[in-house]
Amino acid sequence: MTKQYDVVILGGGVAGGSLAHSLRRQHKTVAVVEDNLFGGTCPNRGCDPKKILMSGLEVTQVVSDMQGNGITGSVSVNWPDLMRHKRQYTNPISDATRNGLISDGVDTYHEHAHFNSDGLLDAGNQILAGKQYVIATGQRPAILAIPGSQFFKTSTDFLNLDNLPKDVTFVGGGYIGFELAGIARAAGATVHLVHHNNRPLKQFDQQLVYEEIKRLSKLGVDFHLNTDVEKITQVGEQFVLSGEKFRLPTDMVFCTAGRIPNVDTLGLENVGVKVDQHGVIVDDHLKTSNPNIFAMGDVVSTKRPKLTPVAGFEAGYLASYFNGATDPIQFKAIPTIVFGQPSLGQVGLPSSVATDDSRYMLITNDMTKWYSYHRLNEPLAKAKVVIDRDAETVVGATVLSNHADYLINILTMMIDQQMKIGDFNQQILAYPTVASDVQYLI
Amino acid sequence: MTKQYDVVILGGGVAGGSLAHSLRRQHKTVAVVEDNLFGGTCPNRGCDPKKILMSGLEVTQVVSDMQGNGITGSVSVNWPDLMRHKRQYTNPISDATRNGLISDGVDTYHEHAHFNSDGLLDAGNQILAGKQYVIATGQRPAILAIPGSQFFKTSTDFLNLDNLPKDVTFVGGGYIGFELAGIARAAGATVHLVHHNNRPLKQFDQQLVYEEIKRLSKLGVDFHLNTDVEKITQVGEQFVLSGEKFRLPTDMVFCTAGRIPNVDTLGLENVGVKVDQHGVIVDDHLKTSNPNIFAMGDVVSTKRPKLTPVAGFEAGYLASYFNGATDPIQFKAIPTIVFGQPSLGQVGLPSSVATDDSRYMLITNDMTKWYSYHRLNEPLAKAKVVIDRDAETVVGATVLSNHADYLINILTMMIDQQMKIGDFNQQILAYPTVASDVQYLI
Incomplete structure (x- = not known):
């Protein structure tokens, strides 16, 4: 059975959800297909839970800074309590987001969807046909292809850990590695951060990155720069990371070496949508190589930072575009x-x-x-x-x-x-x- | 002996100091006369030390909010340590401010100055003659004229207390009373705040003031609204505040019932500068009723909030005015x-x-x-x-x-x-x- 919509959106994250609501205000018929949590990365396994867990770092650090300068006593992070505090916020998100869409008249499908050879969208038992489609399937953590990669955990796992191991290692010094390292260290873990060259956070001012590394080192984060992890082996209850002149046993190892676009199982080859390693290729109207298919958010191939407010901005742009605006998308400064x-x-x-x-x-x-x-x-x-x-x-x-x-x-x-x-x-x-x-x- | 200047500024606070530096950039000869601490109220006995002491409130409160939600342990304010932390910042201010003026070529006089019957400025052993004068002498805490008023301490005293008494009382519910009450409560004191009517912080949205009062009450600040303090008596080591159906013994009592302009000993009657109870009356060019005498900052009679950045803005205005600009002063929004x-x-x-x-x-x-x-x-x-x-x-x-x-x-x-x-x-x-x-x- 085929259901017809004005617009079918693949992905119920920040971009997809926002666009769906906007299109309903234009009285369009809209479907949103999401195979994971509605709300997407940011509120479920990204920015929001991360910064809730970071409250542990903030509070312990401000106390430590002021000890002897007016503050007496000490505090520590209780990880299970902090995780409960995080879950109070994150657990209701997916249902609430989906219910919000439903009550706004959006049809939601909790399925994995892909374009079939007819150019329509297979979503479980349904075939969805849109006058236009929007791909907003986001990204997922990249996993280094090395022997033992099955032992890697991801940022998603970290943000949902019932207990924090005594010794944790992050492989990859992008912003996710830095942020999670800070959180884990403040919570009392021994923390290692391994990066393959000596330019972690390469898109930031390197002098200030150096200051940040000095500071985190002083707080106890153990940096291993210019270090390639070549394999991971399990030894007893631990994992051993090894490479040339490098051997590091640790209780848990997280791959924080970037994120990759969710494009590989969407059947894009059936509809002529071109991708590269950074995601779906779009023009300055967010249109893909198929004129009826658009893409927005983290899944887009772009040099722009892939951030929640950028996704929201792109959703706002497409809402205007579908409402008749024709200007190309133009970005303000992106902090x-x-x-x-x-x-x-x-x-x-x-x-x-x-x-x-x-x-x-x-x-x-x-x-x-x-x-x-x-x-x-x-x-x-x-x-x-x-x-x-x-x-x-x-x-x-x-x-x-x-x-x-x-x-x-x-x-x-x-x-x-x-x-x-x-x-x-x-x-x-x-x-x-x-x-x-x-x-x-x- | 008379010394001649282009501009003589009465008061070496934020406004006076800022204007003096600006006028030096115009190659004018400038004198600044200050009878108290150079730098004035804000950095010595106002905003800056207050917000340093408030760090105690901030840290204890953020810990308390997060206790059981990820933070274990507890902290308290150590008042002597906090005061030492404050003094590290405030102690050098006056000398550093004065030295900054001197090294910029400003003549500084640590004297009380007043206009004499010749219309010149008596500053100790010096007579200072300016082509123009600027009054920037600020305000001081008002003291309620009641029996026992000699027992009142002021905000200046509070911000420099070696030890915080167990039980303190603030009479007057303006922003100073609220802020100091919060600081003292967080530092462990029993705190009373007495206000003569039921509209403390009257210039603020009263619904949100009510919420603030509820919150401070929950934290232990004891509000006495619609309460007039009619006299203070000393009983042993305590002070007893009393009024109609009201009796409150306390260890230390602070008058936080507003501030009054420092105009009464300046000899303004000798130069025809008109004042009212709110300060020196000026026109929209900050000119007083004497065309060669200007006023700026807290000493001015105005309905504008008397705040540091307002004083700084007025100093900037007068610098432009003395450099030839003729527009009247116009204010942006004042938060x-x-x-x-x-x-x-x-x-x-x-x-x-x-x-x-x-x-x-x-x-x-x-x-x-x-x-x-x-x-x-x-x-x-x-x-x-x-x-x-x-x-x-x-x-x-x-x-x-x-x-x-x-x-x-x-x-x-x-x-x-x-x-x-x-x-x-x-x-x-x-x-x-x-x-x-x-x-x-x-």
């Missing part, structure tokens, strides 16, 4: 944060642009002794801001501090609004706050 | 925060405007169960945002949460930039953060 204590945030043009182009000026500030950081005795706070000399605007920034997201969001607004620095300084912001410091940064 | 856990912040038009004028719409959100607040198990988070329906802009907001300053600063930028809500939502802010929630608030 990215490696959450931790400190967090590392970046937005806009990288610091290096100022070296290459005299139009830009780089202002570097060590804020560690500034009031906002002294106040809570924070050990490390630095910022780099890139200024367009002629336009007198901020065009990029990297911030390393416990409050990096606060500063980065303010600076993102300055970039997006192309605010003259002089105009920013005419504003009166609440004092003393992280935001009221911005005038001293620029 | 005000009662810091605490939660903090109460407000900016722009009050919520009540939406009741009175159909052009405006009030959006009220209980954010307590929202992700950003659930994450740290925060007990209370609410926001009210006033929207201009036709302009589709935010024009006012009140926020009650541990992160109120973060939200209020973002909303202040929206107000100042007259950002359309649609344009705001086209921005990509770091997720998940307090700022990325704003799209759900408006």
Whole structure:
């Protein structure tokens, strides 16, 4: 039996769900097919649970910073309690998300879907036919193809661990590896982070990455840079990672070496949708090589950071497009944060642009002794801001501090609004706050 | 002996110091006369030390919120340590501020100054003659004129207490009383807050003030509203506050019933500068009734909140004015925060405007169960945002949460930039953060 829809969306994550609701407001008929949890990665096994678990790091760290400076006593992370606190938030997400779609008139299918040779979508016992289709199936953790790879756990497993082992290892120094390492260390584990070269977090300012690594090392994270893990073997209840001149026994090993797009079982070859290793190839209207099929969110092949608000923005774009708008998609500045204590945030043009182009000026500030950081005795706070000399605007920034997201969001607004620095300084912001410091940064 | 200057500034606080530096960049000769600490109220006995002591409240509260939700153990405030931490910051301020002025070529006088009958400024053994004068002498705590008023301590005393008594009382429910009550309670004191009517924090949204009072009461602050203190007597080592049907023994009593301008000993009658009970009367160029004498900062008679960034803004205005600019002063939105856990912040038009004028719409959100607040198990988070329906802009907001300053600063930028809500939502802010929630608030 074939069911007809205006739009069929593959994937019920942030992008898919958001687009479905928007299309219902346009009175279109919509189906959403999801083979895993409705809500997708972000609220179930991504940003949201991660930052709930990170509350353990935040609280223990702020206490530790202030011990002897006004705070007496000590605290520790109780992992099972923290996991329960996380599950209170995450457990209801999938049903609530699906019910929200249903009550908005969206047909939902909890099935794995693929395009069949007729170009229609097989979803379990149903055939779904859309005037248009949108692929929003996201990504999943990549697993290094080495002997013993079956012993790898993923970030999804980490974010749902009933108990945290005494010794854990993360293989891959991207933002997920850094964030989970911080969480695990704060919760009392011995933590190793293995990275194949000496440029972890390669898309971030490397000076500040180096500071972050120094800080995490001081807190006890054991970094193994320039280290290739060639195999994993099970020895008793432990796993041994090994490579050239490298041997590391550990209780649990997580592969945090990036994520790969969920494209391989969608039957895209049946509908002529082209992909590369980064995902579905789209044009500047998010249209794939099949004019009736679009793609958005993490599954898209793009150099943009694959982030929740980017997925949401793309869903908003497609909602407008399906409603008749014709402009190509255009992105505002996209801030990215490696959450931790400190967090590392970046937005806009990288610091290096100022070296290459005299139009830009780089202002570097060590804020560690500034009031906002002294106040809570924070050990490390630095910022780099890139200024367009002629336009007198901020065009990029990297911030390393416990409050990096606060500063980065303010600076993102300055970039997006192309605010003259002089105009920013005419504003009166609440004092003393992280935001009221911005005038001293620029 | 008379010394001649282009500009003589009475008061070496935030406004005076800032203006002095700006005028030096204009190659003017400048004197600053300060009879107390250089740097003035804010860094020595105001915002900055207050918020350092508030770190005790913040840390103990975040631990308490998360106890049983992932955090085990407990902490308490060690007042002498906290005071030492504060003094590390505040002790060097006055000398450093004065030295900064001196090395910038400003003549500084640590004297009380007053205009003499010749219209010149007596500053100790010196007579200072300025082509122009700027009064920036700030305010001091008001002391209720009741029998026993000599037993009142002030906020200045509180912020410099070697030891915190077991039982303290604040008389006056303005923002200073609320903030100090929160700090003292978190540090383990029994705390009373006495206010003469039932509208403490009267300039804030009263519904959210009520929520704040409920919260502080739950944390143990004992509110005595509609209560007039008629006298204070010393009984043994305690003080007894009494009034009609009211008797309260306490270890230390602070008068937090507002602040009064420092105008009474300046000899203003000798130079025809008019004042009222709120301070020096100025026009929209900050000019007093004497055309060669200006005033700025807390000492000015105004309905604007008397805040550090407002003083800084006025100093910036006068610097431009003395450099030839002629426009009247115009203020952007002025956010005000009662810091605490939660903090109460407000900016722009009050919520009540939406009741009175159909052009405006009030959006009220209980954010307590929202992700950003659930994450740290925060007990209370609410926001009210006033929207201009036709302009589709935010024009006012009140926020009650541990992160109120973060939200209020973002909303202040929206107000100042007259950002359309649609344009705001086209921005990509770091997720998940307090700022990325704003799209759900408006």
